[in-house]
Amino acid sequence: MRGASVELIQVSKRYGAALAVDAIDLKVPEGSYCCLLGPSGCGKTTTLRMIAGHETASDGNILIGPREVGHLPPAARGTAMMFQSYALFPHLDCLDNVAFGPRMRGVDRATRRRRAMEMLSLVRMEGFAGRLPAQLSGGQQQRVALARALVTEPSVLLLDEPLSALDPFLRVQVRAELKRLQTELGITFIHVTHSQEEAMALSDLVVVMNGGRIEQAAPPREVFSRPETGFVARFIGGHNVIAMPGGSLAVRVDRMRLSPRLVDAAGEGGLPARVETVEYQGSFVQLRLAPLDTARATEVFAAVPDDVFAAQPFAVGDVVTARWAEGEAHPLRDGQLPADVPALEEIAP
Numbered sequence: 001m002r003g004a005s006v007e008l009i010q011v012s013k014r015y016g017a018a019l020a021v022d023a024i025d026l027k028v029p030e031g032s033y034c035c036l037l038g039p040s041g042c043g044k045t046t047t048l049r050m051i052a053g054h055e056t057a058s059d060g061n062i063l064i065g066p067r068e069v070g071h072l073p074p075a076a077r078g079t080a081m082m083f084q085s086y087a088l089f090p091h092l093d094c095l096d097n098v099a100f101g102p103r104m105r106g107v108d109r110a111t112r113r114r115r116a117m118e119m120l121s122l123v124r125m126e127g128f129a130g131r132l133p134a135q136l137s138g139g140q141q142q143r144v145a146l147a148r149a150l151v152t153e154p155s156v157l158l159l160d161e162p163l164s165a166l167d168p169f170l171r172v173q174v175r176a177e178l179k180r181l182q183t184e185l186g187i188t189f190i191h192v193t194h195s196q197e198e199a200m201a202l203s204d205l206v207v208v209m210n211g212g213r214i215e216q217a218a219p220p221r222e223v224f225s226r227p228e229t230g231f232v233a234r235f236i237g238g239h240n241v242i243a244m245p246g247g248s249l250a251v252r253v254d255r256m257r258l259s260p261r262l263v264d265a266a267g268e269g270g271l272p273a274r275v276e277t278v279e280y281q282g283s284f285v286q287l288r289l290a291p292l293d294t295a296r297a298t299e300v301f302a303a304v305p306d307d308v309f310a311a312q313p314f315a316v317g318d319v320v321t322a323r324w325a326e327g328e329a330h331p332l333r334d335g336q337l338p339a340d341v342p343a344l345e346e347i348a349p
């Protein structure tokens with residue numbers, strides 16, 4: 001199997017007056033694992049379905065490899081789709097479920113059974129070839145569904161919330177399996193999820209969507225360390241969004257430094273705030289703070305390493321100053337403030 005790149009150029013989807021996907025541009029490199037991440041209704045599934053050809057784009061171009069595929073039916077695009085519900089045929093055993101597609105395409109019995117067996121081995125289900133879906137666990141059914149999608153040798157595998165029907169334990173197992181397969185096969189995976197943890201764990205490229213648009217498309221570490229918009233900072237989590245005179249900033253909660261507030265310190269920088277909650281979390285202590293100036297943020301969080309906290313503990317009701325090193329504050333693209341927000345002193349590290 002070989003991967004192919006996927007490129008969307010100014011792709012839109014309208015349902016009547018509603019714009020589900022709004023002129024998005026995206027380039028997914030060949031052989032990469034890409035997650036489309038965002039809240040319900042942001043247009044992830046619609047985007048996936050347009051790539052698969054189950055939905056026609058209202059505008060724009062879709063390329064798979066060098067080919068424009070907008071006019072091609074799903075079966076001619078070199079993609080395969082795996083759905084949230086495994087949708088295995090209940091009356092067929094695993095081998096026949098996987099061999100079903102090749103059978104429909106007229107592949108002879110011996111070849112299709114050999115191919116199906118290879119795919120079952122790939123997902124480590126060769127020992128279950130003769131079982132009916134009802135005799136399998138959810139995770140096992142999911143693997144068979146994966147084998148069934150891969151038997152067509154797609155260059156791009158499209159996965160719509162493939163883990164959401166699994167319990168948390170299985171979800172982590174199947175997630176690791178998906179990553180292993182993608183790395184081993186070298187084909188392109190495009191995976192829709194609303195779980196930031198899933199996207200972080202799997203992706204080479206995370207595409208954060210909101211309201212039919214792409215907020216940010218970058219490797220997970222970059223999205224987490226340098227969110228470009230307030231939406232990304234909040235959705236990915238682990239960040240405070242703080243209003244400043246020049247616009248809003250994102251600062252990671254584990255980069256906040258707390259010190260006792262010196263009430264009479266002249267020209268004191270930082271963000272004075274009252275401690276609202278203190279929660280011990282094992283390796284760190286999480287504090288929720290209410291800034292005294294609510295125009296800057298209504299609440300911020302600080303994750304303080306447990307040893308740092310033990311050396312200088314704070315209690316609920318204490319007033320502290322939160323600071324961060326200059327390089328830890330990332331300006332947000334959509335962070336312009338209304339003109340009436342008061343100017344504040346410079347933040348000192």
Ligand SMILES: Nc1ncnc2c1ncn2[C@@H]1O[C@H](COP(=O)(O)OP(=O)(O)OP(=O)(O)O)[C@@H](O)[C@H]1O
Nearest residue numbers: 015018020038039040041042043044045046047194
């Ligand atoms: N067939 C349709 N007809 C009309 N509107 C639709 C149709 N399909 C999707 N939409 C609308 O388009 C928008 C994007 O839907 P989409 O299913 O792509 O979102 P999503 O991000 O995948 O959400 P979810 O995580 O809930 O599946 C939503 O507002 C949805 O209501």
